[in-house]
Structures are given as structure tokens and as C-alpha cells.
Amino acid sequence: MTKEKKNLLDISDLSKDEIKNLVKLASFFAEVAKRPVPKVPVLQAKQVVTAFFEPSTRTRLSFEVAAKRLSASVVTFTAATSSITKGESVKDTAMTLKNLGSDLLIVRHASAGVPHQIAKWVDVPVVNAGDGRHQHPSQALLDCYTISENFYVTDCDFSGLEIGIVGDILNSRVARSCIEAFVRLGAKVTVVAAPTLLPAAEFLSVPEGSVSFTENLDEVLPRLDVLYLLRVQLERMEKNAFPGVREYVTRFGLDAGRAAVMKKSAVIMHPGPINRGVEIAADVADYPNVLIGEQVKNGIAMRMAIIYYILTSRYEL
Amino acid sequence: MVNEKMLKKQTGTSKKIILKGGKVYTKNGFLKKDVLMDAGKIQAVEDVIEAPSDCQTFDAQNCVAVPGFVDLHTHLRQPGDELSETVLTAARAAASGGYTSLAAMANTDPPTDHPSAVLYLKSLTESVPIEINIAGTITKGRRGEELSPLAELASLGVRIFTDDGNGVQDGKLMRQALLYAKNLGIVLAQHLEDEHYALGGCVNEGSVSATLGLPARSHLAEEIMLGRDIALVKDTGARMHFMHISSAGSVPLLQEAKAAGLPVTAEVTPHHLSLSESLIYSFDPVYKVHPPLRTKADIEALRNAFYTGVLDILATDHAPHTSDRKEQPMDTASPGMLGLQTAFSVAYAATCLGAEPLGFSDLGKVTDWTNRELQETCYDSLGNNAGAISGKAPSGQDIDYRDAKILNDCFMNLINKMSVAPAGILGSGSQGSAILPGVTANVCVIDLLSDYVFTKRDIVSKSWNSPFTNIKLPGVIRHTFSDGVPVLADGELLF
Numbered sequence: 001m002t003k004e005k006k007n008l009l010d011i012s013d014l015s016k017d018e019i020k021n022l023v024k025l026a027s028f029f030a031e032v033a034k035r036p037v038p039k040v041p042v043l044q045a046k047q048v049v050t051a052f053f054e055p056s057t058r059t060r061l062s063f064e065v066a067a068k069r070l071s072a073s074v075v076t077f078t079a080a081t082s083s084i085t086k087g088e089s090v091k092d093t094a095m096t097l098k099n100l101g102s103d104l105l106i107v108r109h110a111s112a113g114v115p116h117q118i119a120k121w122v123d124v125p126v127v128n129a130g131d132g133r134h135q136h137p138s139q140a141l142l143d144c145y146t147i148s149e150n151f152y153v154t155d156c157d158f159s160g161l162e163i164g165i166v167g168d169i170l171n172s173r174v175a176r177s178c179i180e181a182f183v184r185l186g187a188k189v190t191v192v193a194a195p196t197l198l199p200a201a202e203f204l205s206v207p208e209g210s211v212s213f214t215e216n217l218d219e220v221l222p223r224l225d226v227l228y229l230l231r232v233q234l235e236r237m238e239k240n241a242f243p244g245v246r247e248y249v250t251r252f253g254l255d256a257g258r259a260a261v262m263k264k265s266a267v268i269m270h271p272g273p274i275n276r277g278v279e280i281a282a283d284v285a286d287y288p289n290v291l292i293g294e295q296v297k298n299g300i301a302m303r304m305a306i307i308y309y310i311l312t313s314r315y316e317l
Numbered sequence: 318m319v320n321e322k323m324l325k326k327q328t329g330t331s332k333k334i335i336l337k338g339g340k341v342y343t344k345n346g347f348l349k350k351d352v353l354m355d356a357g358k359i360q361a362v363e364d365v366i367e368a369p370s371d372c373q374t375f376d377a378q379n380c381v382a383v384p385g386f387v388d389l390h391t392h393l394r395q396p397g398d399e400l401s402e403t404v405l406t407a408a409r410a411a412a413s414g415g416y417t418s419l420a421a422m423a424n425t426d427p428p429t430d431h432p433s434a435v436l437y438l439k440s441l442t443e444s445v446p447i448e449i450n451i452a453g454t455i456t457k458g459r460r461g462e463e464l465s466p467l468a469e470l471a472s473l474g475v476r477i478f479t480d481d482g483n484g485v486q487d488g489k490l491m492r493q494a495l496l497y498a499k500n501l502g503i504v505l506a507q508h509l510e511d512e513h514y515a516l517g518g519c520v521n522e523g524s525v526s527a528t529l530g531l532p533a534r535s536h537l538a539e540e541i542m543l544g545r546d547i548a549l550v551k552d553t554g555a556r557m558h559f560m561h562i563s564s565a566g567s568v569p570l571l572q573e574a575k576a577a578g579l580p581v582t583a584e585v586t587p588h589h590l591s592l593s594e595s596l597i598y599s600f601d602p603v604y605k606v607h608p609p610l611r612t613k614a615d616i617e618a619l620r621n622a623f624y625t626g627v628l629d630i631l632a633t634d635h636a637p638h639t640s641d642r643k644e645q646p647m648d649t650a651s652p653g654m655l656g657l658q659t660a661f662s663v664a665y666a667a668t669c670l671g672a673e674p675l676g677f678s679d680l681g682k683v684t685d686w687t688n689r690e691l692q693e694t695c696y697d698s699l700g701n702n703a704g705a706i707s708g709k710a711p712s713g714q715d716i717d718y719r720d721a722k723i724l725n726d727c728f729m730n731l732i733n734k735m736s737v738a739p740a741g742i743l744g745s746g747s748q749g750s751a752i753l754p755g756v757t758a759n760v761c762v763i764d765l766l767s768d769y770v771f772t773k774r775d776i777v778s779k780s781w782n783s784p785f786t787n788i789k790l791p792g793v794i795r796h797t798f799s800d801g802v803p804v805l806a807d808g809e810l811l812f
Contacts, residue, residue: 091644111646112531113600121644132648133530176530199527 006310007119009128011137011177016184019144020156025305026145026298032069033301043072046311049102051118052129053079053090053109058272058296059129059138063106066303072311075102090114091121098122104311107131125310133171139271140177142302144185146295147226150267158187164220166192166252167230167279168241170199174271175230183210190224192217192252196241217252222261229254229270229279245278255281267291333360334803335368336796339377339762340699342384342732344751347699352382354758357801361754375796375806377762381699383732385417385447385759385797387739387748388657389477389506389584390560390632393419393449395441396434397426402637404438406779408445409812410635410657412804413777415761415794418448418740418748419657423459424482430454430465435473446812447799448759450743453478455494455505461486464494471501476743479506481560482607486512488545495555504582504742506558507546509567510608514538519647521594521609529597531647534609536564543567547574550581558742559583561634563608565618572627582742584632585619587656587663591674591686592784598677602643602650603784606636616667616674623668624716624730630739631731633660637780655783659771661735661763662686662790669695669727670791671718675784687768687791691718696765698725736761747800758801767793777810 007013014022032038048067052060060076067074077097079085084093090109097105105126107115112132119126130136147163148156163182169175169191182189189211191198204211214220221227232248242248249255254268268280268290276282285292336352341362343350351366352359368374388411394402404421411419421438423429429438435451442449453470457463459480467478478498484507485491491507498505515538520526522533543559547570550557562571562583574581588606593613596604604610622628636653643650666672666686675684698721718724740749747757770789773781797805804811 089641089644090646109646111648112529114646116600117644117646135530171530173530176528204527 007126008137008306008310009116009119009126010135011140011180013137016156019141019181019185022141022302022305022309023145023148023156025309026142026301027149029069029304029308030298030301032304033297039069039071041071042308043067043070043311046072046103047075047101048072048104048106048307049075049077049097049100050106050129051077051094051097051108053084053107053114054130056108056130058299059108062296062299063129063303063307066300067307069300070304070307072307075100090118094118094122098124104307127306127310130173133173134176136173136177136271138299138303138306139174140181141306142295142299143178143228143269143271144181145302146269146291146298149298150291150294151225156185158182158185161225162188162190162223163226163228164190164192164224165228165230166217168197168233169193169230170197170241171233172230178228179204179206179211183207190214190220192220194242194251215251218258218261221258222263224262225266227254227262227266227268229268231271231273232275232278234275234278249278253279253281254284256284259284259287269295271295333369333372334798334801335366335372335374336377336382336760336762337374339380339382341382341752344753346729347381349700352752352760354760354798354801357758359752359754359756359758362752373803375762375803377795379696379766380762380764380795381696382752382760382762384736384749384752385761385799386415386661386735387418387743387745388416388633388635388660389420389558389630389739389742390481390586390634391419391421391657392424392634392636392653393421394637395425396437401639401642401780402778404441404449405445406777407635407637407657408447408449409810410655410777411447412797412799412810412812413794414657414660415763415797416447416657417759417761417797417799418450418745420450420452420477420743422481423452423454423479428454428459429470429475430457430459432466432469432473435470435475439473446802446804448748450477450745451475452481452506455480455485456490459483461490464490464497467494467498467503468501471503475503477504477506477558479508479560481506481508483512484508484510484542488549491546492549492553495549495553495557499553499555502744504556504558506560507542508560509542509546509562510534510538511542512538514541515607519605519609519650519652520597521611523594523612525594525597531597534607536566536611536615539564539608540566540570543570547579547581550574550579551577554580556580560632561586561589561608562619562628563589563611563615565615568618568622568627571622575627582629583627584630585623585628586632586634587660587667588654588784590616590619590623590667591663591672593674593676595677596675596680596784599680600647602645602647603654603782605647605650605652606634606654607652613674620668621716623734624727630734630742631660631664632739633657637778638782639780643782653782655776655778655780658775658777659783659785659790661794662792663785664731664735665792666790668731669718669724671716675788683770683787683789685789687789691724692766692791694719694721695724695728698722699728758798760798761794762796764793764795765791769793
């Protein structure tokens with residue numbers, strides 16, 4: 001690894017080998033979680049900032065738990081209680097966070113590209129914890145890890161797995177990162193959405209033919225190994241992206257009937273937060289093959305891997 | 318700082334000026350001539366003029382002398398936003414770029430929607446040595462709700478009206494504006510973006526917006542409003558000027574309107590002829606502009622339309638912004654880029670030398686838009702077939718710049734669209750005229766064979782948001798004369 005500062009901004013920053021190694025590292029850190037004292041003293045001298053300009057529950061807490069388990073000190077920045085409300089700019093805020101002695105900035109912002117901009121403005125590494133509708137690389141990585149664990153995949157070879165991603169692709173940073181990662185690892189990816197919730201197919205940055213598109217969930221359900229549901233952003237309804245919750249549930253919602261036609265081995269994933277009764281029926285969300293809880297747990301291990309990978313030079317990828 | 322124009326006004330004299338050895342843009346095309354200027358006018362254009370003793374000589378060897386450029390689209394930012402630009406700093410940028418006339422956009426604070434605002438701005442423009450035409454707003458406060466006092470402002474000399482920054486969204490109101498303006502001898506200029514398709518967006522809708530998840534401004538925003546406005550012109554018979562055309566889809570609409578004889582004109586900016594949407598991958602808001610940078614296919618179509626005459630003029634949409642308004646998330650960063658200083662070189666590279674549009678993969682190194690061979694061919698071709706400058710490439714085909722005849726056409730076309738044609742739209746008598754005895758001495762002298770790498774340090778504007786830094790550009794503006802007074806001499810500003 002070079003001495004240059006390492007960032008994790010887009011999933012495309014990582015080679016296939018780097019993804020594999022991060023998954024391997026995550027499974028090691030998952031063991032740490034099972035110890036009586038679930039901590040390793042590797043980053044005692046480091047200070048990590050979670051700079052969240054947009055609300056979050058699991059991603060921020062997950063990064064903070066991960067940093068703490070690596071024995072780093074954690075500083076939390078939340079826009080709503082900061083000088084941002086007094087009109088301080090993102091750039092000045094980032095400079096301040098850096099000057100407070102931070103070794104790593106973990107950034108979320110409602111606008112695409114802000115982590116990239118901050119990475120240019122400050123000379124400490126930046127991890128993108130979700131930027132607008134653009135990228136959410138740590139989510140894609142924890143999902144790759146979750147799928148690997150569940151299907152006992154060796155070496156992150158996803159060939160033979162078909163993953164269906166359902167929902168608002170157009171407005172989803174999770175979808176942009178996940179589609180790219182899953183395709184990179186060899187999975188067959190099928191996207192299920194109405195045209196108003198989809199960028200034109202030719203505009204998705206994946207190799208031609210690597211992703212198929214359909215509006216018919218029922219047709220693809222019996223084939224899928226992983227059904228990946230995206231959160232329906234109800235605020236989008238105002239813009240007529242779809243005609244209403246009832247219509248969405250009818251066409252794309254996972255209810256007991258639809259769950260019943262899925263393969264026995266198939267699993268259901270969701271990046272959270274879920275809308276029970278919209279993209280997934282309330283009772284189906286609690287089925288044993290729903291991996292939402294696993295995703296949260298694995299998120300800690302993967303984020304430990306990410307922070308460790310960026311802040312140490314000892315681990316050669 | 319010496320203000321020559323003020324000086325001249327105070328003393329009533331200006332030195333005689335001789336321009337020696339250049340190829341001069343005359344009625345009969347380019348001819349190798351000396352030019353004598355005095356008392357604000359061109360006095361003589363002869364093969365050789367012996368310099369009188371009391372005169373200042375300017376070297377124009379290996380240069381062309383053309384009518385000073387006229388920009389119909391400049392944001393001077395004064396009054397209201399003097400931190401990003403002032404009348405003086407914009408005028409300096411203009412003179413550096415060979416411009417002798419600007420049209421000051423109306424989206425100032427306060428906007429020029431009232432005689433008091435126009436008169437105040439007029440008082441500011443008197444202290445700079447180039448012509449500033451003040452644009453008025455079409456609607457009060459640019460709110461798109463009530464008409465501005467168009468006739469009263471016209472009586473103060475306002476010739477062009479626009480709500481630029483925004484288009485007039487209400488089609489019924491736009492029709493009223495056109496009907497009312499029809500006989501006032503003014504032109505209404507439209508910022509073509511239907512906000513239903515554009516509002517909140519910051520990049521072109523397409524592969525870049527899809528990949529980056531950035532909110533988009535569709536090309537439909539332009540085409541839909543253009544279609545509407547063409548129908549309104551057809552209905553009212555009023556003149557209309559369409560600003561910053563950016564989409565390939567607008568070209569056939571304009572072509573059809575012109576074929577039908579409608580009184581419409583259209584402009585294109587240097588950046589829409591030369592910068593591709595992929596630059597947005599850098600997340601650098603210096604590339605954020607309204608309408609947004611579009612695809613290479615759009616750029617090709619615009620270059621063709623520029624050549625064939627569907628697009629009438631080049632206009633800069635020079636839009637200075639302070640760094641704090643640009644160093645922001647893409648969503649909230651202010652749209653717009655500087656243009657005056659580099660307009661000629663950029664347009665020369667784009668429309669005469671066939672320079673590849675700048676894209677994301679070009680960033681991080683110096684991009685070379687020069688082309689020694691074509692620059693020499695172009696300069697040599699000028700004057701060789703003087704008078705025969707009407708040949709047009711068939712539309713829809715690639716322009717073969719290596720053909721000296723076509724290259725000659727391209728260059729004549731560019732000069733025409735930077736000075737003659739925009740002056741015509743403004744109805745200006747003192748600008749955009751071929752260089753011949755008796756006309757006002759607004760002249761720009763360009764060294765077509767020299768090149769320069771444009772850097773931040775070269776920026777004359779108060780703001781630095783130029784997307785053209787780190788590019789090796791062809792053609793250096795040597796001298797600019799405004800009203801017979803040198804304002805730029807050997808590349809040095811004189812005010």
C-alpha cells in the first residue's frame with residue numbers, strides 16, 4: 001500500500017482484491033465481538049470523528065462502536081447541534097474538525113460529493129458514510145460480507161448467486177454502491193423498479209449486460225438467492241415518482257404470499273430503516289431468513305475493518 | 318491607474334494611433350493594412366501609413382485587427398455584489414479579452430427594473446473606458462409576476478431586457494411582454510429553463526447525474542421553453558433573443574423557426590462549446606453552471622449550428638462568484654463561470670481548431686487546445702481569398718478544419734459572431750463595424766499564432782471561478798482600443 005492518504009469515497013475506489021481482504025478482515029473482527037472484552041488495542045493513539053451533516057441512527061452508531069472496539073477515541077459531530085446552524089460552511093467545519101486533532105473523518109452529507117470535496121480540503125483520510133443519492137460504500141461492503149457469511153462463499157466469489165434489488169434505485173445511494181459491488185464480485189443482479197424510480201439503464205455505471213431490469217417482481221422472486229429491499233422514501237411520492245403507498249405495496253411490497261414463493265435458501269436484506277407495511281409486510285420483517293439484524297451486527301465488524309485498513313500501514317492489502 | 322477615457326473627456330484630446338503591419342478586417346475581408354485612429358474614429362486604412370510625429374505606434378505584425386468584441390451577456394454584479402465583481406473589474410476583464418462593449422445583466426441587487434436603478438448603474442459605467450449597455454428586467458424584481466416599465470426604461474436607452482438567472486415561467490405573461498415590447502425597438506432575451514424540469518438540479522440529466530445521484534436539470538427544460546417561446550414569437554411577431562443554448566435538441570427548433578422567417582436570434586457560450594458534463598465527476602463546483610454542461614454530442618451539435626448560422630452569436634455569460642459561494646456542496650454552490658478574458662481563445666479553439674472538449678480525464682494536467690498547423694493555416698488563409706467568405710459546410714457533417722477555405726470561413730464566422738452580429742442585435746451604431754475610415758475606433762488586435770497557459774494568476778476579474786485555468790489556449794489579445802483610446806496595450810491593461 002502506498003504512503004498516500006487513503007480514503008474510502010466510492011465503492012469503485014476498491015479493487016476486487018481489496019473487497020475480498022476487507023471481508024476477510026471483517027470476519028476476523030467479528031470474532032473479537034465474541035470475546036469477553038470485545039476490544040483490540042490497535043488504535044489507542046488515534047482519534048476518529050464522525051461528521052454527520054445528515055441524520056443517521058445505525059451508520060453513525062456503527063462507526064462509533066467500531067472505532068471504540070479498536071480503542072480509538074471518538075469525537076461526534078452532529079450538524080443539528082453545531083455551528084452549521086449559525087451558517088458555518090462545510091469547508092470551515094471540516095477544517096475545524098481536522099484541527100481538533102482528528103486522524104480520520106467519517107462524513108455523511110445530504111449532498112453528493114461532499115466527502116470527496118472534504119477529502120480535497122483536508123489532509124486527513126475521509127470515509128464516505130453516505131453522500132446524497134450517490135454512494136454508501138461501507139453499506140455495500142457490510143452487505144458483501146453478510147452475503148459471504150450466509151452462503152459460505154469463499155473468496156467473495158458471488159457467481160451463481162442472483163440478487164434482486166427492489167425499490168427506489170434512482171434516489172438510493174445504497175443501490176448505487178451495492179449494484180457495483182455485487183456485479184464486481186460476479187453476482188447476477190436484477191433490478192426491480194418502475195421506470196420513474198430508475199435512472200435510464202444505459203446511465204448506470206456497470207458493464208453492459210451485467211444488470212437486468214424488470215418491473216415484474218413476481219416473475220423474478222422464485223429465482224432469487226437474495227432479495228434486497230430498499231427503503232421507500234415516502235417524501236418522493238409528492239413528486240409523483242409513484243402513485244401511492246397502496247400501489248407500491250401491490251406491485252413491489254414483500255408480503256407473506258410473495259415470501260412463500262421464494263427459494264428455501266433465499267434470504268431477505270434491507271439497509272434500514274424499514275417501513276413495515278410498505279416495502280416489507282410487518283410480520284415478514286421478522287421471518288428468520290430476514291438478515292436485517294445480521295447486517296447491523298456485521299456492520300460493526302466491517303467498519304472496524306475499514307477504519308483499521310485506513311489508519312494502519314501494517315495491514316497490507 | 319490612469320483612466321484614459323476620463324482623461325480624454327477632461328482634456329478633449331486623444332493621441333493619434335497607428336496600427337502597423339496587421340491583417341485588418343475590412344468590408345472586403347482581411348487585408349494587410351495600416352490603420353490610423355484619431356478623435357475616436359478610424360481615420361485611414363491604407364497599405365502603408367507614415368507615422369505622424371505626434372502619434373503612438375502599435376505593432377500588429379503577425380496579428381489580425383478586428384472590430385472590438387461585443388458581449389450580450391455579462392454579469393457585472395454591481396450593484397449589490399461588489400465582492401465578486403464590479404463595473405470596473407468586469408470592464409478590465411473585458412478589455413483583456415478584446416471586448417469593447419458589454420451588456421450588463423439585470424440580476425443585480427436591486428435589479429434594473431426601475432429607472433432609478435438604471436440611472437444609478439449608468440452613473441457607475443461612465444467611469445470605465447468601454448461601452449456598457451444596461452439590460453433591464455422583463456418583470457419587476459425578476460419575479461415573473463408583473464411587467465417592468467419597459468417603455469420608460471427603453472427611453473433611458475435600455476435596448477435589451479431579460480430576467481436572466483431565471484426564465485419567465487408564465488407563458489401568458491411572456492406573451493404580454495412580447496406584445497407590449499413589439500413596437501418599442503427593444504429585444505427581449507430569455508433564459509431558457511422551464512423550472513419544472515430544472516429547479517433544484519445542478520447537472521445535466523444523463524449518465525453523470527445517474528452515476529453521481531446529483532439532482533438534474535434536463536435538456537427538456539430548455540427545449541420545452543424554447544418551443545413555447547417560438548410559438549409566442551410566431552403569434553406576436555415580436556423580436557426575441559434566446560440565451561445560452563446548450564442542448565442539441567434546441568438546434569432543429571431554432572432552425573425551423575428561422576426557416577419560417579421568425580425574428581429570433583440565439584447565443585451560445587464558450588463553455589457550452591468546449592466543456593463536457595463529465596467534468597462534474599470532479600465534484601468541483603467551478604463546473605456548475607445554468608444551463609448545465611452537457612454531453613459531447615451536444616457540443617458537436619452546437620459547434621455545427623454555430624458554423625451553419627443556426628446560432629447567431631457567441632456570448633460569455635460571464636458570471637463571477639466569490640470562493641465561499643463556490644466552495645460548497647454541489648447542491649448549494651452558486652452556478653456560473655468567468656468567461657470574458659478567455660472567450661476568444663476558447664471559441665477559437667472550439668470552432669476553428671476543432672479542440673477536443675475538456676472532460677474529467679483531462680483534469681490534473683495542462684490540456685493543450687492549440688494547434689500550430691491549423692493556426693498557421695488559418696492566419697495564412699486570411700486575406701488570400703478576401704471577399705470569398707460565404708462558403709458554408711453542409712449541416713450535420715463534421716467540419717473539416719484542415720481545409721484552408723473552411724478554416725477561413727470558420728474564423729470569419731467567429732469574428733462576425735463575437736462583434737458584428739451581437740452589435741446588430743443591440744442596434745449599436747458604434748460597435749461591430751468593419752474597420753474603415755469614419756467608423757468609431759473600437760478595435761481588437763489578436764496574435765493568432767501565439768499561445769498561453771491560462772492560470773489563476775492571470776485572472777483580472779475579482780473572482781477566480783474560471784473553468785479554463787491550466788489549459789494552453791491559442792491566440793493572444795495584444796491590444797484593445799475603445800473609442801479610439803488604447804485600453805489594453807501589448808497585453809497590459811491601461812486602466
